[in-house]
Amino acid sequence: MSALRRQDSPPGETRRRLTPALTVVAAALVMCLPLPLAWGVMPNLALLLVIIWASLQPRLMPAWVAFGVGLLLDMLAGLPVGLSGLLFALAVVAVRLAEARVEGHSLVVDWAFATLIVVAAHLVTWQLHALLGRSVPLAPLMVQAAMTALAFPPVAAMAARIQRRLVAGGEL
Amino acid sequence: MNRPQPASRLRPSRRTSFARRDSNLALLGALVAGAVIAFALLLLLVQRVNPEQGSRLHGATADILAPAIAIVRLPFEAARRAGDSIAAHWQVVERNRALKAELAAARARAAQAEQLAAELARMESLIGLVRAERRIVAAGVASANVASGAQRTATINVGAADGVQPRMPVIAAGGLVGRVTDTGRHASRMLLLTDPDSRVPVTVVRTGWTGLAAGTGGSRLDFLFEEVAGPDRLRAGDRLVTSGDGGLFPPGVPVAVIVDPGRTPPAARPLANPASPGPVIVEAPWLPPPVIEPAPPAMPEPDRPVARPAAAPEAP
Numbered sequence: 001m002s003a004l005r006r007q008d009s010p011p012g013e014t015r016r017r018l019t020p021a022l023t024v025v026a027a028a029l030v031m032c033l034p035l036p037l038a039w040g041v042m043p044n045l046a047l048l049l050v051i052i053w054a055s056l057q058p059r060l061m062p063a064w065v066a067f068g069v070g071l072l073l074d075m076l077a078g079l080p081v082g083l084s085g086l087l088f089a090l091a092v093v094a095v096r097l098a099e100a101r102v103e104g105h106s107l108v109v110d111w112a113f114a115t116l117i118v119v120a121a122h123l124v125t126w127q128l129h130a131l132l133g134r135s136v137p138l139a140p141l142m143v144q145a146a147m148t149a150l151a152f153p154p155v156a157a158m159a160a161r162i163q164r165r166l167v168a169g170g171e172l
Numbered sequence: 173m174n175r176p177q178p179a180s181r182l183r184p185s186r187r188t189s190f191a192r193r194d195s196n197l198a199l200l201g202a203l204v205a206g207a208v209i210a211f212a213l214l215l216l217l218v219q220r221v222n223p224e225q226g227s228r229l230h231g232a233t234a235d236i237l238a239p240a241i242a243i244v245r246l247p248f249e250a251a252r253r254a255g256d257s258i259a260a261h262w263q264v265v266e267r268n269r270a271l272k273a274e275l276a277a278a279r280a281r282a283a284q285a286e287q288l289a290a291e292l293a294r295m296e297s298l299i300g301l302v303r304a305e306r307r308i309v310a311a312g313v314a315s316a317n318v319a320s321g322a323q324r325t326a327t328i329n330v331g332a333a334d335g336v337q338p339r340m341p342v343i344a345a346g347g348l349v350g351r352v353t354d355t356g357r358h359a360s361r362m363l364l365l366t367d368p369d370s371r372v373p374v375t376v377v378r379t380g381w382t383g384l385a386a387g388t389g390g391s392r393l394d395f396l397f398e399e400v401a402g403p404d405r406l407r408a409g410d411r412l413v414t415s416g417d418g419g420l421f422p423p424g425v426p427v428a429v430i431v432d433p434g435r436t437p438p439a440a441r442p443l444a445n446p447a448s449p450g451p452v453i454v455e456a457p458w459l460p461p462p463v464i465e466p467a468p469p470a471m472p473e474p475d476r477p478v479a480r481p482a483a484a485p486e487a488p
Contacts, residue, residue: 028319029237029240031318031319032237032241032317032319032327033240033241033244034241034244034245034248034315034316034317034448035244035248041318041321042318042319044319044320062201062204062205063201063204063205063208063209064204064205064208067208067209067211067212070212073319074226075229075230075232075233076233076236076237076319077317077319077320077325078230078233078234078317078323078325078353078354078361079319079320079322079323080216080219080226081215081216081219081226081229081230082212082213082215082216082219083216085208085212085215086209086212086213086215086216089205089208089209089212090209092205093205093209096201096205122321125320125322126322128216129322131216131220132216132219132220133220134322134323134368134369135368136322136323136368136389137368137388137389137390139389139390140321140322140389140390141320141321141322142321143321144320144321145321
């Protein structure tokens with residue numbers, strides 16, 4: 001609370017705060033559009049962006065924001081409501097825990113770490129579907145995880161660019 | 173601007189207060205994260221108990237998504253059309269020859285089929301058979317949604333305002349594509365027959381065997397059926413059509429063709445393209461659920477005279 005009031009809100013502040021969440025919402029919308037893709041599999045762009053923002057701007061991507069955008073993706077994509085919400089919140093927590101232990105960033109380390117989270121998230125998805133009484137084959141989910149991992153470098157580059165242009169205006 | 177002297181004197185105490193505030197914030201953040209995760213789990217469990225809960229939300233968001241899909245479809249549709257017309261231009265001569273040969277064969281078959289259909293109609297009128305009629309509810313465009321590898325769904329641009337309701341079968345030009353699951357006002361969501369949850373009662377046209385075409389989450393279907401005794405075996409190219417069992421899908425709609433009969437279960441390729449269903453029609457469920465009315469049970473009655481002509485002399 002006091003942290004919010006302490007800021008004397010410069011003009012671009014609201015936009016700056018909303019940018020990470022809005023990019024994830026945009027990614028969720030893109031995921032639901034009929035695009036021609038290899039193997040008919042869309043990389044899980046929203047999850048990828050949540051992981052990236054949680055690492056770049058931890059304060060602008062807290063667990064509850066990740067949960068909110070995940071909920072939106074669930075509704076848009078017709079998934080069990082709460083599934084992506086849960087996964088995104090867990091991903092944010094995982095990134096937090098890792099950031100607290102590991103110092104420094106490099107593309108390879110970040111990429112490997114994101115891949116690890118994505119694969120784990122898709123395994124959890126698989127189990128959650130089973131919990132919801134749907135037996136889902138693992139192979140398509142793993143293909144999607146692989147596609148998501150492949151999409152990491154361009155998505156990370158894009159997020160870094162957005163970060164430079166909009167978010168890095170003030171220090172947080 | 174702070175002068176350096178007092179700042180250095182104040183810094184230690186301020187730093188500790190900042191550190192305390194930071195650790196408090198971190199604790200608060202962890203608590204919020206835990207609460208959010210617990211809430212998400214609860215939400216999922218509620219749906220485990222009551223799956224209808226999510227349906228309304230899905231239908232409402234289908235409405236939001238439909239216009240965006242319509243816009244995104246345009247360029248791809250145009251590109252596909254252009255590609256098709258170019259391809260058609262190059263193959264026009266061979267295509268023409270092949271089609272002429274096919275047409276000649278088809279004409280002979282059609283004549284035969286017409287005769288069979290007329291005979292069938294005569295037979296059916298003799299026994300007074302009542303067939304349920306199929307009813308088209310709405311026509312729209314469906315586009316597949318690939319946001320998750322765990323399910324195969326599509327959004328159709330017709331909804332409750334057009335009379336679409338959950339459960340209704342959806343049929344594309346090639347054949348059956350699936351069923352409606354959630355409806356919004358002007359758009360609805362459907363389960364494609366490739367979804368791991370989808371089961372369609374089918375029958376093999378050539379042999380008459382019945383079974384289920386089960387989605388696998390991939391591009392193919394599993395044909396689940398009871399092995400039938402006898403010399404007949406399933407062959408590649410056998411066509412699967414809906415059997416009408418279960419009352420939802422009308423019988424005789426093409427569903428898939430067997431591509432790998434040696435596998436267990438045999439693999440089939442859907443005839444409609446579930447990756448991009450395109451224009452579809454939504455039909456009413458084939459058999460409406462019966463309305464139960466109280467009626468006295470039937471009394472035993474004598475056989476019809478036509479069924480047993482030998483019994484006629486005994487009557488007097």
